[in-house]
Amino acid sequence: MKKRLYIFMTLSIGILSFGYGQGTSGFFDQTDAFLKAHVKNGRVAYKDIKADPEELDHLLEMAKSISVSKEDAAEYQAFWINGYNLSVIKGVLDHYPLKSPLDVAGFFDKTKYDIGGTSITLNDIENKLLRGNFPDEPRFHFVLVCAGLGCPPIIDMAYRPATLDAQLEKQTKKALNDPNFIRTNKNRVKISQIFEWYKGDFTQNGNSLVDFINGYKTEKLPEKAKVSYYPYDWTLNEMK
Numbered sequence: 001m002k003k004r005l006y007i008f009m010t011l012s013i014g015i016l017s018f019g020y021g022q023g024t025s026g027f028f029d030q031t032d033a034f035l036k037a038h039v040k041n042g043r044v045a046y047k048d049i050k051a052d053p054e055e056l057d058h059l060l061e062m063a064k065s066i067s068v069s070k071e072d073a074a075e076y077q078a079f080w081i082n083g084y085n086l087s088v089i090k091g092v093l094d095h096y097p098l099k100s101p102l103d104v105a106g107f108f109d110k111t112k113y114d115i116g117g118t119s120i121t122l123n124d125i126e127n128k129l130l131r132g133n134f135p136d137e138p139r140f141h142f143v144l145v146c147a148g149l150g151c152p153p154i155i156d157m158a159y160r161p162a163t164l165d166a167q168l169e170k171q172t173k174k175a176l177n178d179p180n181f182i183r184t185n186k187n188r189v190k191i192s193q194i195f196e197w198y199k200g201d202f203t204q205n206g207n208s209l210v211d212f213i214n215g216y217k218t219e220k221l222p223e224k225a226k227v228s229y230y231p232y233d234w235t236l237n238e239m240k
Contacts, residue, residue: 023068023079024066024068026062027066028078028082028159030059031082032160039156039239041239043154043239044154044238044239045238045239047239049089049093050093059086060087060115063083063086063116064114064115065117067116070134072161074165078158081143081144083125085144085154087115087122087125088146090113091107091147100147100235101146101147101148102234108121109121137168138201139172142172142175143155145237148237149233150192150232150234152171153237177216177217182217189225189226190227190230192230193231193232195209196229210225
Protein backbone atom coordinates (compact mmCIF):
# COMPACT_ATOMS: atom_id res chain seq x y z
CA MET A 1 0.00 0.00 0.00
CA LYS A 2 2.77 2.39 0.92
CA LYS A 3 4.60 1.52 -2.29
CA ARG A 4 1.48 2.27 -4.38
CA LEU A 5 0.96 5.58 -2.56
CA TYR A 6 4.60 6.51 -3.17
CA ILE A 7 4.26 5.73 -6.91
CA PHE A 8 1.03 7.76 -7.13
CA MET A 9 2.59 10.75 -5.41
CA THR A 10 5.70 10.55 -7.58
CA LEU A 11 3.62 10.43 -10.75
CA SER A 12 1.46 13.31 -9.57
CA ILE A 13 4.49 15.46 -8.83
CA GLY A 14 5.97 14.52 -12.18
CA ILE A 15 2.82 15.50 -14.04
CA LEU A 16 2.60 18.79 -12.19
CA SER A 17 6.27 19.50 -12.83
CA PHE A 18 5.86 18.65 -16.50
CA GLY A 19 2.89 20.98 -16.78
CA TYR A 20 4.81 23.78 -15.07
CA GLY A 21 7.87 23.22 -17.20
CA GLN A 22 5.76 23.39 -20.34
CA GLY A 23 5.44 27.04 -19.58
CA THR A 24 2.59 29.33 -20.19
CA SER A 25 -1.02 28.13 -20.19
CA GLY A 26 -1.66 28.94 -16.52
CA PHE A 27 0.04 32.31 -16.93
CA PHE A 28 -2.13 33.17 -19.92
CA ASP A 29 -5.30 32.09 -18.09
CA GLN A 30 -4.53 34.16 -15.01
CA THR A 31 -3.43 37.15 -17.07
CA ASP A 32 -6.74 36.94 -18.91
CA ALA A 33 -8.70 36.95 -15.64
CA PHE A 34 -6.65 39.84 -14.25
CA LEU A 35 -7.15 42.03 -17.32
CA LYS A 36 -10.86 41.25 -17.51
CA ALA A 37 -11.20 42.41 -13.90
CA HIS A 38 -9.12 45.58 -14.17
CA VAL A 39 -9.30 46.89 -17.75
CA LYS A 40 -12.25 48.57 -19.44
CA ASN A 41 -12.40 50.53 -22.69
CA GLY A 42 -8.63 50.72 -22.91
CA ARG A 43 -8.24 52.11 -19.39
CA VAL A 44 -6.65 50.48 -16.34
CA ALA A 45 -8.05 50.58 -12.80
CA TYR A 46 -4.71 51.44 -11.21
CA LYS A 47 -6.28 52.67 -7.98
CA ASP A 48 -8.09 49.36 -7.41
CA ILE A 49 -5.01 47.28 -8.22
CA LYS A 50 -2.89 49.44 -5.90
CA ALA A 51 -5.34 48.77 -3.08
CA ASP A 52 -5.09 45.00 -3.65
CA PRO A 53 -1.92 44.15 -5.63
CA GLU A 54 -1.79 40.46 -4.72
CA GLU A 55 -3.13 39.21 -8.06
CA LEU A 56 -0.65 41.22 -10.12
CA ASP A 57 2.23 40.29 -7.81
CA HIS A 58 1.33 36.62 -8.19
CA LEU A 59 1.27 36.90 -11.99
CA LEU A 60 4.67 38.54 -12.09
CA GLU A 61 6.03 35.95 -9.69
CA MET A 62 4.80 33.25 -12.08
CA ALA A 63 6.40 35.03 -15.01
CA LYS A 64 9.83 35.08 -13.36
CA SER A 65 10.54 31.41 -13.99
CA ILE A 66 8.66 30.84 -17.25
CA SER A 67 10.94 29.93 -20.13
CA VAL A 68 9.88 30.47 -23.73
CA SER A 69 11.79 29.87 -26.94
CA LYS A 70 11.62 32.08 -30.01
CA GLU A 71 11.48 28.85 -32.01
CA ASP A 72 7.81 28.74 -30.95
CA ALA A 73 7.18 32.26 -32.21
CA ALA A 74 3.52 32.53 -31.21
CA GLU A 75 4.11 31.43 -27.61
CA TYR A 76 7.23 33.59 -27.32
CA GLN A 77 5.53 36.69 -28.67
CA ALA A 78 2.34 36.21 -26.65
CA PHE A 79 4.32 35.74 -23.44
CA TRP A 80 6.45 38.83 -23.94
CA ILE A 81 3.56 41.03 -25.08
CA ASN A 82 1.62 40.12 -21.93
CA GLY A 83 4.80 40.43 -19.88
CA TYR A 84 5.43 43.92 -21.23
CA ASN A 85 1.90 45.14 -20.54
CA LEU A 86 1.84 43.68 -17.02
CA SER A 87 5.25 45.15 -16.26
CA VAL A 88 4.06 48.58 -17.40
CA ILE A 89 1.15 48.31 -14.96
CA LYS A 90 3.59 47.29 -12.22
CA GLY A 91 5.83 50.23 -13.06
CA VAL A 92 2.90 52.64 -12.75
CA LEU A 93 1.77 51.13 -9.45
CA ASP A 94 5.27 51.40 -7.95
CA HIS A 95 4.97 55.19 -8.31
CA TYR A 96 1.21 55.66 -8.14
CA PRO A 97 -0.43 58.16 -8.09
CA LEU A 98 1.13 59.85 -11.10
CA LYS A 99 -0.08 61.66 -14.19
CA SER A 100 2.18 60.07 -16.78
CA PRO A 101 4.75 57.28 -17.01
CA LEU A 102 7.22 59.96 -18.07
CA ASP A 103 6.96 61.38 -14.54
CA VAL A 104 9.23 58.47 -13.56
CA ALA A 105 12.85 58.83 -14.67
CA GLY A 106 13.99 55.76 -16.55
CA PHE A 107 10.51 54.22 -16.66
CA PHE A 108 11.20 52.54 -20.00
CA ASP A 109 14.99 52.33 -20.23
CA LYS A 110 16.33 52.00 -16.67
CA THR A 111 13.83 50.16 -14.47
CA LYS A 112 14.27 46.40 -14.75
CA TYR A 113 11.73 43.62 -14.24
CA ASP A 114 12.45 40.00 -13.34
CA ILE A 115 10.56 38.11 -15.99
CA GLY A 116 11.12 35.14 -18.26
CA GLY A 117 14.26 34.11 -16.41
CA THR A 118 16.00 37.45 -16.93
CA SER A 119 16.14 41.01 -15.59
CA ILE A 120 15.13 43.38 -18.34
CA THR A 121 13.81 46.86 -19.12
CA LEU A 122 10.62 47.60 -21.02
CA ASN A 123 12.61 49.03 -23.93
CA ASP A 124 14.63 45.84 -24.20
CA ILE A 125 11.51 43.66 -24.19
CA GLU A 126 10.14 45.72 -27.07
CA ASN A 127 13.28 46.38 -29.08
CA LYS A 128 15.50 43.35 -28.44
CA LEU A 129 13.16 40.45 -27.70
CA LEU A 130 10.22 41.36 -29.94
CA ARG A 131 11.26 43.79 -32.67
CA GLY A 132 14.83 42.48 -32.67
CA ASN A 133 13.87 38.84 -33.08
CA PHE A 134 10.91 39.45 -35.39
CA PRO A 135 11.82 42.51 -37.48
CA ASP A 136 9.14 41.78 -40.09
CA GLU A 137 6.28 42.20 -37.58
CA PRO A 138 5.13 45.86 -37.35
CA ARG A 139 1.89 44.98 -35.56
CA PHE A 140 3.68 44.81 -32.20
CA HIS A 141 3.24 48.57 -32.01
CA PHE A 142 -0.52 48.18 -31.67
CA VAL A 143 -0.46 45.72 -28.75
CA LEU A 144 2.41 46.95 -26.57
CA VAL A 145 0.78 49.50 -24.28
CA CYS A 146 2.98 52.18 -22.71
CA ALA A 147 0.40 53.47 -20.15
CA GLY A 148 -0.15 56.67 -22.15
CA LEU A 149 -3.38 57.61 -23.90
CA GLY A 150 -1.44 58.16 -27.13
CA CYS A 151 -0.70 54.45 -27.28
CA PRO A 152 -3.20 52.04 -28.83
CA PRO A 153 -5.51 50.83 -26.05
CA ILE A 154 -4.84 47.90 -23.77
CA ILE A 155 -7.37 45.09 -24.21
CA ASP A 156 -9.26 43.27 -21.46
CA MET A 157 -7.87 39.84 -22.29
CA ALA A 158 -4.57 38.04 -22.59
CA TYR A 159 -2.72 37.52 -25.83
CA ARG A 160 -2.53 33.77 -26.46
CA PRO A 161 -0.49 31.73 -28.94
CA ALA A 162 -3.52 30.18 -30.66
CA THR A 163 -5.21 33.53 -31.23
CA LEU A 164 -2.21 35.85 -31.45
CA ASP A 165 -2.24 36.51 -35.19
CA ALA A 166 -5.95 37.33 -35.14
CA GLN A 167 -5.46 39.57 -32.09
CA LEU A 168 -2.55 41.42 -33.72
CA GLU A 169 -4.64 41.91 -36.84
CA LYS A 170 -7.69 43.09 -34.91
CA GLN A 171 -5.80 45.64 -32.82
CA THR A 172 -3.94 47.01 -35.83
CA LYS A 173 -7.18 47.45 -37.79
CA LYS A 174 -8.86 49.01 -34.77
CA ALA A 175 -6.11 51.60 -34.36
CA LEU A 176 -5.84 52.47 -38.03
CA ASN A 177 -9.60 52.93 -38.37
CA ASP A 178 -9.85 55.11 -35.26
CA PRO A 179 -10.37 58.75 -36.38
CA ASN A 180 -8.54 59.93 -33.28
CA PHE A 181 -5.49 57.83 -34.18
CA ILE A 182 -5.43 58.57 -37.93
CA ARG A 183 -6.74 62.13 -38.31
CA THR A 184 -7.76 63.07 -41.81
CA ASN A 185 -8.73 66.38 -43.40
CA LYS A 186 -9.00 66.06 -47.20
CA ASN A 187 -5.45 65.30 -48.42
CA ARG A 188 -3.85 66.19 -45.11
CA VAL A 189 -3.32 63.36 -42.64
CA LYS A 190 -2.02 63.55 -39.10
CA ILE A 191 -0.75 60.30 -37.64
CA SER A 192 0.70 59.12 -34.35
CA GLN A 193 4.37 59.69 -33.60
CA ILE A 194 4.64 55.91 -33.39
CA PHE A 195 4.95 56.05 -37.19
CA GLU A 196 7.73 58.62 -36.93
CA TRP A 197 9.73 56.84 -34.22
CA TYR A 198 9.50 53.42 -35.89
CA LYS A 199 9.13 54.43 -39.53
CA GLY A 200 11.37 51.64 -40.76
CA ASP A 201 9.02 49.00 -39.32
CA PHE A 202 6.16 50.30 -41.46
CA THR A 203 8.00 51.02 -44.71
CA GLN A 204 9.59 47.67 -45.43
CA ASN A 205 9.78 46.25 -48.98
CA GLY A 206 9.48 49.67 -50.56
CA ASN A 207 6.12 50.53 -48.99
CA SER A 208 5.24 54.00 -47.77
CA LEU A 209 3.50 54.86 -44.51
CA VAL A 210 0.32 55.49 -46.51
CA ASP A 211 0.66 52.03 -48.08
CA PHE A 212 0.90 50.42 -44.65
CA ILE A 213 -2.06 52.36 -43.24
CA ASN A 214 -4.21 51.63 -46.30
CA GLY A 215 -3.53 47.94 -45.88
CA TYR A 216 -5.74 48.08 -42.78
CA LYS A 217 -7.89 51.17 -43.20
CA THR A 218 -11.43 50.81 -44.54
CA GLU A 219 -11.58 54.34 -45.97
CA LYS A 220 -8.31 54.54 -47.86
CA LEU A 221 -6.03 57.57 -47.66
CA PRO A 222 -5.16 59.30 -50.96
CA GLU A 223 -1.88 57.96 -52.35
CA LYS A 224 -0.39 61.45 -52.34
CA ALA A 225 -1.69 62.36 -48.90
CA LYS A 226 0.49 64.83 -47.01
CA VAL A 227 1.42 63.14 -43.76
CA SER A 228 2.43 64.89 -40.54
CA TYR A 229 2.61 63.78 -36.92
CA TYR A 230 0.57 64.98 -33.97
CA PRO A 231 2.13 65.15 -30.47
CA TYR A 232 2.03 61.94 -28.45
CA ASP A 233 -0.32 62.03 -25.46
CA TRP A 234 1.52 60.63 -22.44
CA THR A 235 -1.42 61.19 -20.05
CA LEU A 236 -1.90 58.08 -17.91
CA ASN A 237 -4.47 55.63 -19.31
CA GLU A 238 -6.27 55.48 -15.99
CA MET A 239 -9.85 54.36 -15.52
CA LYS A 240 -11.89 57.24 -14.17
